[in-house]
Amino acid sequence: MDDQAHAARAMWNQLHNLWQMTPKCQRSLSRMDQTLRQARKEIDWYAVLPAQAAQAVLKTYMQAWKNCWDGRAEEPTFKARIRSVMSVDIPQGRDLQIKRVHRRWGMANIPKVGRVRFRWTRDLPVGKAADKENRITGARLVKDALGWHIAFRVQTLELKPEPHTGLEVGIDAGVNLPLALSDSNHQDHGRAPRLPDGTADRDKLLNPDEKAKLLRLEQRAAHRKSFRKPRERNANRLRTTYDQIKQLRARATRRAVDWQHQTTTSLARTYGTVVVEALTITNMVKSARGTVEEPGKNVRAKSGLNRAISQEAWGRTVTMLTYKTARFGGTLHKVPAPNTSRRCSACGLIAPGSREDQATFVCKNPDCGWEGNADHNAARNILHLYRMGHALIPAAGRAVARRTRGVKPTTAR
Structure with missing residues (x-):
């Protein structure tokens, strides 16, 4: 999944470069699609990304420009390796083959990865509960400091709510x-x-033990960083410490979103x-x-x-x-x-x-x-x-x- 996410990010960047180099009068979805198909034939490591996921990258990039033209977002930009969120789209729901194992866990099929299990957090229309009006149309894999997560796209028929009288x-x-x-x-x-000193608490959603652990990790990272020479890559121990800090930060962010x-x-x-x-x-x-x-x-x-x-x-x-x-x-x-x-x-x-x-x-x-x-x-x-x-x-x-x-x-x- 890491390889697929990096391939999707690289594909986005190459599409962005192609869009900028192409004259405005020649920019079109068909031209971008033709170039993408040719690139998948010539670049070997693009094969790790399923064809449907590659088409999803193109659709997402074109939608980003539409959002920009409508005034809903800024222009699409280059996705850097460090600052970008790793994600992969699975546009076809039938490829997932979701099955519930028991109350807490389920299984899903990830193209070119295999069967993986995920935490079952809410009801999904699978099996007999799925029909044309209530079904799973796709999913997205997203990675953060705590690992990989899957978000399912569900198409359902909802009645128009009555006016709220509150x-x-x-x-x-x-x-x-x-x-x-x-x-x-x-x-x-x-x-x-x-x-107590009046300054803002950056980690107010962490408990005291987690705050103490975060302080130790930040001190350890600062100590190990002092031995790094200018323009030298971070050592493995320093990167491990940074990853542990990211995990605590991600845990606080998840609690904030849940609240x-x-x-x-x-x-x-x-x-x-x-x-x-x-x-x-x-x-x-x-x-x-x-x-x-x-x-x-x-x-x-x-x-x-x-x-x-x-x-x-x-x-x-x-x-x-x-x-x-x-x-x-x-x-x-x-x-x-x-x-x-x-x-x-x-x-x-x-x-x-x-x-x-x-x-x-x-x-x-x-x-x-x-x-x-x-x-x-x-x-x-x-x-x-x-x-x-x-x-x-x-x-x-x-x-x-x-x-x-x-x-x-x-x-x-």
């Missing part, structure tokens, strides 16, 4: 409090986001209308280092804040809420972000200095004096903007694209 809620995404709700039903993952899935599902079931801020996260996590002529201030503190924002993955939370609210018959709206954290939700006053610290909001109006959690105050302001009719309308092209994509298919990992 309450309205405003949600503010934060660092100290991951999700603050306007009705005080805040969602927290139960880990302290700050260390997001459970939390967003609960919110989509409970509330009929969910309102969030329209945040530009890429601008929020820009470095404050500045230039040589004009160096930035509080660079270290801003770096820790950027790292904490990236770990909370606010964009992924909004994406989950978008399709889950639609699945349960609800709606998700976005409102402008300016002044939601500075405005008093009780009297409406916007005054400087109301945020005495990161977690507390104190109204400067002598007749009001409201005091409370800053994220809770922002969540109430977000809901207020929606009720006042300030919800943003998405662009026409993106709105059409979201409607045509439909409900996100269920996957088993």
Whole structure:
């Protein structure tokens, strides 16, 4: 599977080079397909990748350009060996030959690999349960620091959900409090986001033993790295230490994604209308280092804040809420972000200095004096903007694209 993933990555890069070298008037899917077939005949190590998986690479590359032209993504780029996620597509579901061994494990056939077993985490339409309207259409193999995983593509017929009659809620995404709700039903993952010295905790989803192990591994890696000469390859022991660090990081990421899935599902079931801020996260996590002529201030503190924002993955939370609210018959709206954290939700006053610290909001109006959690105050302001009719309308092209994509298919990992 490693060989197939590397072959798929190399094929993507060669398709990208061919696309850039070909004049715009001669670019076409048929030309790319013909070149791909010829390359499989002339390059021996391409044979390790099944023909259908190679065609899937071409389709994925062309879809990436369509997403770019529609404004949904950036341009496709070169896939580096270190920074790229190793993955292989299995576009035909009939090739998998899935069989359930017992309650916890199942077996699947991987082309040019053989029979492998996978952890059975949710029901799949196999055997008598499979028909034309409910069946497995393919899968994707993905590798991370914890090993290989398989995600099945399931085609199923879902009835149009009834309109959700739940309450309205405003949600503010934060660092100290991951999700603050306007009705005080805040969602927290139960880990302290700050260390005793006030700095951000990068590993808040790891238990104390795992944090201690991670600290030992980082110290060991730093010690072994000190013996490496400039432009010299990492030693095997240093690479092994790096792999162990990646495993702990991947475990924390998996726990964060699991918490997001459970939390967003609960919110989509409970509330009929969910309102969030329209945040530009890429601008929020820009470095404050500045230039040589004009160096930035509080660079270290801003770096820790950027790292904490990236770990909370606010964009992924909004994406989950978008399709889950639609699945349960609800709606998700976005409102402008300016002044939601500075405005008093009780009297409406916007005054400087109301945020005495990161977690507390104190109204400067002598007749009001409201005091409370800053994220809770922002969540109430977000809901207020929606009720006042300030919800943003998405662009026409993106709105059409979201409607045509439909409900996100269920996957088993």
